[in-house]
Amino acid sequence: MRSPRTGLSVLVAAVLALSACTSSESGGEPAASTAPVTVTYAHEQEFQSYNNNTSEQSSVGNAVVLNQVLRGFYYYSPQGEVAPDDEFGTFTKVSDNPLTVKYTVDPKAVWSDGAPIECSDFVLTWAAQSGKWPAFQANGNAGYDLARMPQCNPGDKSFTVVFNTPFADWNSLFGDGEVLPAHVVERESGVPDLIAALKADDEAKIKKVASFWFSGWVFKPGQYDAAVSPSAGPYEVSAWEAGQSITLTANPKWWGTPPQAKNIVIRFIQQDQQAQALQNGEIQVMDPQPNPELLGQLDKLGASATVTTNDRLDWEHLDVNYTRMFKDAAVREAFAKCIPRQTIVDNLIKPLNPQAQVLESRQLLPFQKGYATLAATGGQAYDTVDIPGAKKLLADAGRTGLKVTIGYQTPNPRRASEVDLIRDSCAKAGFTIKDGGAPDFFDHMTKGDFDVALFAWSGTALVSQNQSIYAADGGTNFTGYDNAEVTAWLKQLNGTLDERQQLALQQKIETQLWKDLATIPLFAFPGVLAVAKNVQGVQFNASNNGLTWNADRWSLAG
Incomplete structure (x- = not known):
């Protein structure tokens, strides 16, 4: 039995002293719904890249879109701690000396273009973030730099990783947003066998792979290329209006628990305009960086929205x-x-x-x-x-x-x-x-x-x-x-x-x-969350995943 992202525990929230505001209506498990509903969320940063792991592109603006598009073996819970994602697969530490972890992907796991999620995808993740080949220009390599290449063959649904030394956060590899489609990289880079190229340390081929990994998924506003950016989660990107919004629609190839809402629309709205947009009904969820003026605007919402402050990392x-x-x-x-x-x-x-x-x-x-x-x-x-x-x-x-x-x-x-x-x-x-x-x-x-x-x-x-x-x-x-x-x-x-x-x-x-x-x-600084009264399932997350960590559980009441 798979567990959807309802949160392993609830982050303690202090309710703002705003008129007619409570904290109970915006959290918790929503009632089941099959209605083709849309929930709209405001975020100030526009999406830029399908690869949020590079030194130049890493941003929360990408994360809030990719949380439900790129899944992995874990996500960050509301407290920012590692929470295993058993809808994607399972992982278990099988040895302490040397530290060894076995990973198994769900047998039904596929990219939205129909390609299986398999060994090559995880070898690519390791190669890009291990630091062994600097041409990838990853934004970090903690843990991957201590791990050896995943032990598996192309097509395998299970693989083993052996660490050269102990790693405190051993359970934090191959998580949400890190696992990218190796079959796309092989096709676009002209390197048909990624694993063979890495094993041979073929510098020319690896540079081609790294070049696409670093820049091939950076998009001009409004020009999302689904052919090179398939989904591995409950939603896929279906529309992008530059400077306005990006729309996520339920992924028909998703093998896990169906999302509550058919669409999640992320509107790009500057933080000083979000409260007005919520009041006007243009959006239903917002969590901008707080300031005193914003609190004054939220105070005017009265009973139409639930507003909370939360500890934030x-x-x-x-x-x-x-x-x-x-x-x-x-x-x-x-x-x-x-x-x-x-x-x-x-x-x-x-x-x-x-x-x-x-x-x-x-x-x-x-x-x-x-x-x-x-x-x-x-x-x-x-x-x-x-x-x-x-x-x-x-x-x-x-x-x-x-x-x-x-x-x-x-x-x-x-x-x-x-x-x-x-x-x-x-x-x-x-x-x-x-x-x-x-x-x-x-x-x-x-x-x-x-x-x-x-x-x-x-x-x-x-x-x-x-x-x-x-x-x-x-x-x-x-x-x-x-x-x-x-x-x-x-x-x-x-x-x-x-x-x-x-x-x-x-x-x-x-x-x-x-x-x-x-x-x-x-x-x-504290995180401010404001949710329209008719929206259920929204739960604040203190980590850099952003609020859409459980957007597949968002729904409308009634």
């Missing part, structure tokens, strides 16, 4: 570019000293969450076990603005008159306010701060074209998730940060199974990150 931060002026440690420290972190939290976040605090860790958030230990590693030195200290550092280093551009993805009213507060404070220390917000800022950031980047990392509960950000060779290390000790500790952390030893390593890493000021954490 997202944290706001400033990344400084190590290849520009911030390669100078004095400049980094001076900049950190003038950032009004407490004022930002007081003015912009506490109206949403009265318990909000300045974030002191990059690896754990305040609601997670072990946070207090990491919070004592050095961040308190930058809790209070120190203008005299910042000015002295710059003067002693002979670095005056510095012009700094802070970039972020627009439109984002809260981040515009953050930049205003930083500009006013840091001007007193001698920095000239420019607001560099732009609609295409993430494209510049991934190429290292920025002074300071203001954005949020959206994570999971995995201890291995930070390797790609802070390791020198990390796929999402956009800052140029390179500390050999941190890189080594991160790899050691990935292979540590004992939780106490994990925390000790995280403490070392956090202490060094504060010394180097590779990134400056600001706050963990």
Whole structure:
């Protein structure tokens, strides 16, 4: 008996003090329905790529579409923890020495073009993310870099993976969005036998495979190519209107529990317009980044919608570019000293969450076990603005008159306010701060074209998730940060199974990150969820999967 994605446990939610709002109607298991209904969800980022695993394309905008299109052996539960997906298949650890895991795909599992989901798909996943062939340019390789090639032959529904060393998150390979169709890659790259090419380490053929894997699934707005992007989930992409919406329709080849709604429409709406769209009935579900103005808009919805706030594994931060002026440690420290972190939290976040605090860790958030230990590693030195200290550092280093551009993805009213507060404070220390917000800022950031980047990392509960950000060779290390000790500790952390030893390593890493000021954490912000009263089955997810993690369970009441 397969279990649909109803959630293994419910994330604790605090209901906002909004008029006539409760939290009970938006969660839980919906009543069975076969009606051809459509549920519409608003998201501010437009879809870009069927492959969300590359260093340039990885984004929540892709994830919210692909959650129900690309399945795998696990997904992230509402708390951001690994939850096995037994509709896709099963996996079991069969040995600790060496660490060995056996995977079995459901015998009925097929891509929507009719091709079976089989061994080659998982060998491709491993090859792309193992780091063995850098031409793939994956956004991370934690775990895959410790694993050997899956043991199987083309067409096999079962395979075994042997790890060279222990891996703390051994159950986090071949998950949602990671498994892509090898038969498409073979056809489009002109390499008919992927596994043979990898076993022979045929450089020319592997480069052809990697080239398509990296760029062949990047689409121009509105131009989704279903011929190269089949579905392996309950839904498939059926329409895409550039700048407006993307439509998911029930996949007739899906072998698991049928989805509740025939269509899920994801509308691309900027966050400051979503509340109005919900009020007008243009959308039924929204979970934008919160700000005080948004809460005021949601308050006006009254009894027509359920609004909740939830713990979220997202944290706001400033990344400084190590290849520009911030390669100078004095400049980094001076900049950190003038950032009004407490004022930002007081003015912009506490109206949403009265318990909000300045974030002191990059690896754990305040609601997670072990946070207090990491919070004592050095961040308190930058809790209070120190203008005299910042000015002295710059003067002693002979670095005056510095012009700094802070970039972020627009439109984002809260981040515009953050930049205003930083500009006013840091001007007193001698920095000239420019607001560099732009609609295409993430494209510049991934190429290292920025002074300071203001954005949020959206994570999971995995201890291995930070390797790609802070390791020198990390796929999402956009800052140029390179500390050999941190890189080594991160790899050691990935292979540590004992939780106490994990925390000790995280403490070392956090202490060094504060010394180097590779990134400056600001706050963990709550997630706001608003759902129309006639929609059932929507459940908040704290991880980077986004809200559509269980969109196959969404339905309309009545």
